[in-house]
Structures are given as C-alpha cells and as structure tokens.
Amino acid sequence: MSPLSRHTIVISPIGDFDSVPLTKVRSDISEIFGCSTEIIPIIEDIAFAFDPKRHQYLSTAILETFANTMPAEALKLLAVTSEDLFIPILTYVYGEAQLGGKACIISTCRLQEGLSPINPMDALVARVAKEAVHELGHTFNLRHCKDPVCIMHYCRSIEDVDRKSNQLCRYCRILLSDEVKKLSGESG
Ligand SMILES: [Zn+2]
Numbered sequence: 006m007s008p009l010s011r012h013t014i015v016i017s018p019i020g021d022f023d024s025v026p027l028t029k030v031r032s033d034i035s036e037i038f039g040c041s042t043e044i045i046p047i048i049e050d051i052a053f054a055f056d057p058k059r060h061q062y063l064s065t066a067i068l069e070t071f072a073n074t075m076p077a078e079a080l081k082l083l084a085v086t087s088e089d090l091f092i093p094i095l096t097y098v099y100g101e102a103q104l105g106g107k108a109c110i111i112s113t114c115r116l117q118e119g120l121s122p123i124n125p126m127d128a129l130v131a132r133v134a135k136e137a138v139h140e141l142g143h144t145f146n147l148r149h150c151k152d153p154v155c156i157m158h159y160c161r162s163i164e165d166v167d168r169k170s171n172q173l174c175r176y177c178r179i180l181l182s183d184e185v186k187k188l189s190g191e192s193g
C-alpha cells in the first residue's frame with residue numbers, strides 16, 4: 006500500500022537542503038492540520054526559475070511546476086529550498102502559496118538573517134516551521150490575519166516572524182476546521 010493518502014502532506018526538499026528543521030516542520034504540520042507527512046524529493050533542479058538579473062528564483066514558476074508534477078493522491082505539497090525566492094513586486098519572499106490550491110514553497114535563505122548567537126539553530130528551526138505552517142495555511146484557504154501573534158499574520162520583517170507564535174488564533178482555527186471538513190467531504 007502506498008504511504009500516501011488523501012490526508013498526506015508531501016514535503017519536497019529541493020537540491021541540497023539541510024534536513025535539520027524538517028523534524029519540527031513535520032510535527033507542527035501534524036499538530037495543526039492533523040495530517041501525516043512524507044518527505045519526497047520531486048524536483049532537483051530549479052534553474053528554469055532563475056532570474057539572472059536578480060540572482061534569485063521566481064517562486065511562482067517553481068510552484069506551478071510542483072503543482073503539475075506532485076503525486077496526485079497527496080493532499081498538499083510543501084516545497085522547501087535554501088535558494089532566495091522572489092515575486093516581481095517584492096524584493097524577496099519567505100515563501101509563496103496557491104490560495105486554496107495544492108502547492109506552496111518556503112525558502113530558508115532570508116530566515117537566517119539576524120540569528121542570535123545563542124542557539125541559532127533552534128531559532129532558525131522555529132522560523133522555518135512557522136513559515137511552513139503559514140504557507141500551508143494559505144493552501145487551506147486561510148488568508149492573512151490581523152492578529153500579530155497568529156501564525157497567519159503577514160510578516161514584513163524577520164522581527165515579525167520571531168514575534169508571532171507557532172499557532173493559529175481562535176478565528177483562523179475555526180476557518181481551518183471548516184476547510185478540512187469541506188476537503189474530507191470531497192474525498193468521500
Ligand atoms: Zn502569507
């Protein structure tokens with residue numbers, strides 16, 4: 006039997022990705038979304054998304070490719086990369102998601118900024134897990150939340166990321182459970 010089910014979220018590291026943060030990412034995903042996770046590398050080379058003028062990768066192009074090549078039976082896909090991502094209107098992004106769609110992506114590149122010398126890995130892992138849940142939240146149709154400690158709060162800076170919690174606020178939790186009910190209805 007395939008380990009993938011309609012409740013599996015696939016985590017797909019791109020290229021040479023440091024797997025240390027993934028343990029925390031997986032446990033936070035299963036706690037918040039109630040889904041199992043599988044780590045399956047799907048795309049190794051994202052050169053097609055490289056912008057030679059900006060020396061960054063266009064996240065929208067990577068997302069589209071993942072959405073088209075991900076295992077059809079998986080519920081959602083989270084791609085993770087250490088490369089610097091952008092969308093045309095912004096200098097950089099921590100991640101991008103298809104709202105109410107299948108795929109999202111995060112980058113650890115800008116999450117390394119200003120790490121305190123005390124336990125830098127713990128701080129990085131916490132940031133990566135928050136951004137992973139945030140982008141996956143968008144694929145479950147959650148939008149940005151005004152509550153600065155809600156994980157769905159939009160972060161303009163790394164201070165914003167550190168300030169928010171790793172949990173959904175009460176309001177977003179209700180919206181998520183409605184969406185999950187809808188999805189399980191669809192799968193029968
Ligand atoms: Zn967002």
Ligand SMILES: [Zn+2]
Binds near residue numbers: 152173176177178
């Ligand atoms: Zn919220």
